[in-house]
Amino acid sequence: MKDNKTTNFDFIGSAKLFVGISVALVVISIGLLVSKGLNYGIDFAGGTEIQVRFGETVNTNQVREAVAGMGFSKAQVQSFAEGNEFVVRLPSAEGKSEKEINQQNNATIKKAREGLSTQFTGAEIRRVDSVGPQIGSELKKNGILAVLYALLLILIYVGLRFDYEFAPGAVVCLFHDAIITLGIFSLLGKEVNVQTLAAILTIIGYSLNDTIVNYDRIRENITNKISKSLKEVINVSINETLSRTIWTSLTTMLAVIALYFVGKGVIADFAFTLGIGVIVGTYSSIYVASPIVLALSKKKA
Amino acid sequence: MIKSLQKRALLILVVVATCIYSLYPNFTEPTEGDSKKRIKYGLDIKGGLHIVMGVDINGVVDQASKRLASTLEQYFKDEKVGVSSVDLTKDEDLDLPFFSVNLSGAGELEKAEKVISDYYSNVLQVVSTDDSKIELKYLDSYLELTKTRTLEQAIETIRNRVDEFGVAEPSITAQGSDRILIQLPGLKDVSQAKALINKAAFLEFQLVEQQIPPELPTWIDEAEKAGEYTLEKLDSYSKYVAQLNNDLAAKLPKNTKLVFGKLDNAATLKAGKIPYLVSDNASLNGDDLKNASVAYDEFGSPEVNLSFNPVGAKKFADITGENVNRQLAVILDGVVYSAPNIQTRIGGGNARITLGRGADYQKTLDEAKVLSMALRAGALPAQLEQLEERTVGPTLGKDSIEAGKNAILLGGLLVLLFMLFYYKGFGVIANLALVLNILFIFGMLTALDATLTLPGLAGIALTIGMAVDANVIIFERIKEELARGQNYRKAVEDGFGHAFSAIFDANITTGVVCVILMYFGTGPVRGFAVTLLCGLVTSMFTSIFVSRTVCDFLFVKLQWKKLAI
Numbered sequence: 001m002k003d004n005k006t007t008n009f010d011f012i013g014s015a016k017l018f019v020g021i022s023v024a025l026v027v028i029s030i031g032l033l034v035s036k037g038l039n040y041g042i043d044f045a046g047g048t049e050i051q052v053r054f055g056e057t058v059n060t061n062q063v064r065e066a067v068a069g070m071g072f073s074k075a076q077v078q079s080f081a082e083g084n085e086f087v088v089r090l091p092s093a094e095g096k097s098e099k100e101i102n103q104q105n106n107a108t109i110k111k112a113r114e115g116l117s118t119q120f121t122g123a124e125i126r127r128v129d130s131v132g133p134q135i136g137s138e139l140k141k142n143g144i145l146a147v148l149y150a151l152l153l154i155l156i157y158v159g160l161r162f163d164y165e166f167a168p169g170a171v172v173c174l175f176h177d178a179i180i181t182l183g184i185f186s187l188l189g190k191e192v193n194v195q196t197l198a199a200i201l202t203i204i205g206y207s208l209n210d211t212i213v214n215y216d217r218i219r220e221n222i223t224n225k226i227s228k229s230l231k232e233v234i235n236v237s238i239n240e241t242l243s244r245t246i247w248t249s250l251t252t253m254l255a256v257i258a259l260y261f262v263g264k265g266v267i268a269d270f271a272f273t274l275g276i277g278v279i280v281g282t283y284s285s286i287y288v289a290s291p292i293v294l295a296l297s298k299k300k301a
Numbered sequence: 302m303i304k305s306l307q308k309r310a311l312l313i314l315v316v317v318a319t320c321i322y323s324l325y326p327n328f329t330e331p332t333e334g335d336s337k338k339r340i341k342y343g344l345d346i347k348g349g350l351h352i353v354m355g356v357d358i359n360g361v362v363d364q365a366s367k368r369l370a371s372t373l374e375q376y377f378k379d380e381k382v383g384v385s386s387v388d389l390t391k392d393e394d395l396d397l398p399f400f401s402v403n404l405s406g407a408g409e410l411e412k413a414e415k416v417i418s419d420y421y422s423n424v425l426q427v428v429s430t431d432d433s434k435i436e437l438k439y440l441d442s443y444l445e446l447t448k449t450r451t452l453e454q455a456i457e458t459i460r461n462r463v464d465e466f467g468v469a470e471p472s473i474t475a476q477g478s479d480r481i482l483i484q485l486p487g488l489k490d491v492s493q494a495k496a497l498i499n500k501a502a503f504l505e506f507q508l509v510e511q512q513i514p515p516e517l518p519t520w521i522d523e524a525e526k527a528g529e530y531t532l533e534k535l536d537s538y539s540k541y542v543a544q545l546n547n548d549l550a551a552k553l554p555k556n557t558k559l560v561f562g563k564l565d566n567a568a569t570l571k572a573g574k575i576p577y578l579v580s581d582n583a584s585l586n587g588d589d590l591k592n593a594s595v596a597y598d599e600f601g602s603p604e605v606n607l608s609f610n611p612v613g614a615k616k617f618a619d620i621t622g623e624n625v626n627r628q629l630a631v632i633l634d635g636v637v638y639s640a641p642n643i644q645t646r647i648g649g650g651n652a653r654i655t656l657g658r659g660a661d662y663q664k665t666l667d668e669a670k671v672l673s674m675a676l677r678a679g680a681l682p683a684q685l686e687q688l689e690e691r692t693v694g695p696t697l698g699k700d701s702i703e704a705g706k707n708a709i710l711l712g713g714l715l716v717l718l719f720m721l722f723y724y725k726g727f728g729v730i731a732n733l734a735l736v737l738n739i740l741f742i743f744g745m746l747t748a749l750d751a752t753l754t755l756p757g758l759a760g761i762a763l764t765i766g767m768a769v770d771a772n773v774i775i776f777e778r779i780k781e782e783l784a785r786g787q788n789y790r791k792a793v794e795d796g797f798g799h800a801f802s803a804i805f806d807a808n809i810t811t812g813v814v815c816v817i818l819m820y821f822g823t824g825p826v827r828g829f830a831v832t833l834l835c836g837l838v839t840s841m842f843t844s845i846f847v848s849r850t851v852c853d854f855l856f857v858k859l860q861w862k863k864l865a866i
């Protein structure tokens with residue numbers, strides 16, 4: 001049998017420091033979201049994205065020039081994975097009505113498709129995504145609703161399963177994770193699309209796992225009356241569950257890392273979001289969720 | 302928890318066997334008429350075209366309302382009711398059309414009301430009346446019916462077009478009240494498909510030639526052989542017909558063209574077709590037709606009623622008058638739907654197509670429905686608007702699934718190794734649970750007929766990472782109990798017992814998120830939610846039930862005193 005000493009860190013003692021860090025991170029994130037905003041992908045912003053692979057050696061500038069030559073001056077060209085593969089992003093067409101925009105978008109696909117195929121040899125259009133204004137705004141609305149409903153249901157569930165002083169901590173944690181993840185997306189200018197949102201929701205669920213395991217232990221230790229001071233109970237509980245929290249985050253990270261490096265495109269982006277979320281989520285359930293429980297119960301007393 | 306070890310082991314074996322049974326067809330080649338369930342892949346893996354089309358239903362309603370207003374005027378005139386005009390107004394807020402019947406005198410009210418209740422009681426309802434006018438609106442049920450019909454008819458039109466491509470499993474479904482989602486897996490020529498889907502339906506009425514050259518079938522055979530093509534080979538009806546007409550132009554009588562209709566008992570044109578030789582002047586077409594519907598004759602047999610607008614009525618009267626006893630073919634997008642015999646001159650703009658009585662009632666009714674839908678599609682073609690397009694080329698899909706498989710394998714392997722090194726003997730138990738878990742997930746996905754998408758693959762990889770979470774919680778707890786000096790048997794019992802509530806709560810919350818994603822998400826994201834949810838269910842079973850059973854077997858049944866942890 002391996003020696004299994006429980007750690008004995010003073011989490012609550014250092015809570016002030018970490019709460020400070022968290023508040024700072026959240027404030028910075030909100031600042032970034034307000035000032036720089038998010039780089040919405042075509043799912044939300046509308047527009048057209050074409051992934052193309054060429055049979056000849058081509059560099060990004062050549063593709064950019066070719067696309068500009070077709071009259072798409074606002075196009076973004078990104079080289080993709082290894083060699084001769086590019087993603088061309090064409091912003092949503094402008095038009096007076098939604099109908100006109102849809103027609104323009106449709107014409108854009110045709111023009112870009114044909115243009116790329118004729119100007120380079122061996123062009124293979126591997127993917128086209130085109131989203132019109134109605135679908136874009138609907139996806140946005142559904143995305144926001146999904147996040148709100150998720151938070152609401154989680155609040156209710158945690159409230160029912162645990163005492164009400166536990167629930168706010170869990171939900172604050174989730175906001176904390178979601179906002180910081182979005183902040184990182186804003187900072188890096190990474191594209192936010194439907195999959196990103198799904199990944200963020202998954203993180204919300206995942207981060208809650210850790211929080212709940214901690215809460216569960218706190219609840220058990222309160223019942224067992226291991227100490228009179230709640231502060232002490234919380235500290236012991238976090239220490240007791242610490243190795244579990246770290247090891248499970250690690251196994252999840254193993255899977256996420258595999259997805260990030262082996263998977264391409266959509267899967268790698270997905271893994272990126274999940275990876276950030278796992279790190280932030282693990283941190284928040286140790287340093288954010290429990291101190292809030294303590295703070296709330298102090299107020300009550 | 303079931304007490305008896307044997308019973309638990311039996312349950313696990315049954316689940317394993319069921320999963321293997323459900324997964325087995327995935328390893329066999331599908332054969333003809335084989336309906337076994339296999340894992341379905343989403344378009345992002347299979348490659349293909351995904352398009353959302355908006356259907357301008359209100360446009361069709363507006364058009365139909367305009368026609369109704371003019372028909373009403375005509376009716377009042379015919380019935381000698383003093384009506385100066387029927388005006389159509391539109392309430393922009395309610396998006397509803399209203400009809401005002403302006404009466405020429407106070408005495409006309411009663412007569413006008415009678416006409417409305419005699420002819421339009423199932424279409425219109427009276428909103429208000431006074432001495433000078435009657436305000437009318439559509440009955441809600443009628444308006445609803447018109448809208449659903451328009452959508453159905455647009456779907457039907459698209460379906461017929463899509464059949465041209467010979468796509469293996471096309472899916473054309475209504476999305477909400479005014480959208481159509483079209484998914485064509487494995488499609489190669491995307492541009493052509495789009496062009497065809499976007500084209501409005503074209504309906505024409507053409508006289509069938511009386512003298513069909515007896516050599517016609519031979520000519521067709523010869524042309525096919527000479528040009529080395531068949532309908533199957535070209536896989537496109539329009540191309541096939543164009544080619545044939547081109548090749549036979551010299552042989553066919555002047556001003557005629559060759560078209561085909563489906564054989565009565567054939568499911569598709571490819572399965573069986575009959576040639577028709579029809580005149581090729583487009584004198585009467587969809588623009589002339591006002592509406593068509595299924596009705597029943599005096600014996601209760603289904604038939605199709607059509608009504609023409611004034612211009613069409615005149616043309617129709619002329620054509621039928623001059624060609625009694627000839628067949629008039631109803632042709633939609635080049636396919637003959639019916640070729641009824643003209644029995645007499647039909648004036649007044651209303652006609653009926655009888656479909657032969659006596660035979661199978663249901664079959665006649667289906668035939669009437671198909672025909673009236675084809676007629677309506679030509680009379681009131683709904684404008685389509687492309688709202689969303691997603692195309693995935695076949696090579697990308699192949700690459701993606703390759704990458705996804707490798708990610709799952711690599712992730713799985715890393716996790717297995719980690720558990721083995723960190724938890725040693727107990728790690729083997731957890732790994733057994735993990736392997737079973739993967740088997741169960743795929744078994745469940747196949748059994749549920751779920752669609753596997755790229756994010757879905759990510760969901761499985763993630764499940765692998767998260768599934769051992771429960772085992773980690775349990776093992777950490779067992780370690781704690783052992784550290785307190787408990788024996789293995791007791792430590793295992795307490796470890797599982799205490800860990801359960803945490804595992805359960807944690808899975809429920811992730812489950813909540815999955816359900817929300819399933820509800821709000823679209824295609825690929827929904828795929829992710831489904832696999833993750835399946836993973837949650839199966840991982841609860843494997844990491845709690847299966848690993849507990851194995852532990853009990855070792856420490857209770859075999860009386861092991863210790864196991865490396």
